[in-house]
Amino acid sequence: MxxxxxxxxxxxxxxxxxxxxxxxxxxxxxxxxxxxxxxxxxxxxxxxxxxxRQSVLREEFVRSWGLRQVVRPPTLAVPYRTATGRGPYYLKLAPRELTTQVTLVPEQKKRGLFSATVYTATVEMTGSVSIPFWPNIEQVVGEGSTIDWKKSVVMMQATELGGMTTDDHIVWNGVKLPWRSCAEAIGSSADCKGAVLVANPNMPPDPSSETDIPFKAMVTLRGTGDFRQILDARESTTIIKAPWSTPSFVGTMLPSRQRVGDNGFEAEWFTVNYAKWLIRSTGTLSENVSLQDCESVGVDLLEAVPTxxxxxxxxxxxxxxxxxxxxxxxxxxxxxxxxxxxxxxxxxxxxxxxxxxxxxxxxxxxxxxxxxxxxxxxxxxxxxxxxxxxxxxxxxxxxxxxxxxxxxxxxxxxxxxxxxxxxxxxxxxxxxxxxxxxxxxxxxxxxxxx
Structure with missing residues (x-):
């Protein structure tokens, strides 16, 4: 036992x-x-x-979908020659008043485990261009210069023109005009730098001074990240909205009014610059869009949680x-x-x-x-x-x-x-x-x- x-x-x-x-x-x-x-x-x-790897993928989406958009509003470009016959140069008249409505439709594009935020922007611009008095014009173009109003064009610039539709157009002085590429309308690629839309407004040979010409422009653009508008107008009201809960407002000034909620945001900017009846006089019709030395407003679509x-x-x-x-x-x-x-x-x-x-x-x-x-x-x-x-x-x-x-x-x-x-x-x-x-x-x- x-x-x-x-x-x-x-x-x-x-x-x-x-x-x-x-x-x-x-x-x-x-x-x-x-x-x-x-x-x-x-x-x-x-x-x-x-x-x-996420940054590289975002750059790939930028190349395939579109860069961040910087939009310059419609401008009346009038060709002229100096008294000595040099030219043509272009006198660019800014809108007297401008109201911009921008609706952004954001999307998350994915590739594997990585993603990037892109958007489609519907841009509607309503305003008017005022023909200034001849003494004001002569101070810019020089005494004895010859202005060819009949060859004037309305131009609008963006970073690139991807995403445009057949419905995009401009109504100038009550006449609906189709957008055309700058090189097609002007016939000179040297005059056209960057992504430029133009329309032929059929101006009279000698328009009366202080005449207000109304316009309404529409364009559809695609971009990645942020959207900006350059403020080339004497009186400018810009409204940007999107179903996005985490915007970051960028540019040279903050919104005058903003509403941000879980369902999206809406922001409004109002600016006045009475000296801006003229943008500039240049030797080419268009220039590359740049934010340097320009007043601008816009929004950056930030990730809600940047992983x-x-x-x-x-x-x-x-x-x-x-x-x-x-x-x-x-x-x-x-x-x-x-x-x-x-x-x-x-x-x-x-x-x-x-x-x-x-x-x-x-x-x-x-x-x-x-x-x-x-x-x-x-x-x-x-x-x-x-x-x-x-x-x-x-x-x-x-x-x-x-x-x-x-x-x-x-x-x-x-x-x-x-x-x-x-x-x-x-x-x-x-x-x-x-x-x-x-x-x-x-x-x-x-x-x-x-």
Missing amino acids: SMPSDPPKPRAPAPPVPRRRWSLKLLQIILLLLLTLAASWPIAGIVEEREA YRMINRASKYTILFVVLSFTVYALFELLSTVRIHNVQYGLLGLSMTLFNLLLVSFAEPLGYAAGYGISTALVLTQATLYTAAVTRRALPTVIFGAVLSTLFGFLYVLLSMETYALLAGSVALFVVLSAVMAVTQRIDWRAEES
């Missing part, structure tokens, strides 16, 4: 780390911290590579995750009988650095919010279960899980903030340092010196 075996004896808790060894222990932890951060560099490189920018920002907080995790483990050793091996510190650090790789992997197909939630759940579960195995105690495990979950939650809120991110982060670090100082204030750090 076999004798019953003795029940296993409970495992005695490990003695605390002697104070004399803490200097060496601290140096080892710091070395592990540096090695862990070095191991995170390849992951940071992966994040940067994916962000660069790769948020991932890049999150990756910069890797050191915070590792340092706080190591600090909590070190406090367990200082304040209790728990003993943690250096290898266990290192494995915990690797678990923290893996968060960034999980984040970019899940955020690309699912979006930033879902990717952050899944990555947080995986790393939090792994690190907490590992802490339970290391400490073999419930209280340290609960404390570690609470600290880590609070850190992940706070980081998500911090990354979502723009204006007060620095303030919130600084206050949080101050609170954490204060908590560590309060917890360790009764430790006799001088014991190792005796």
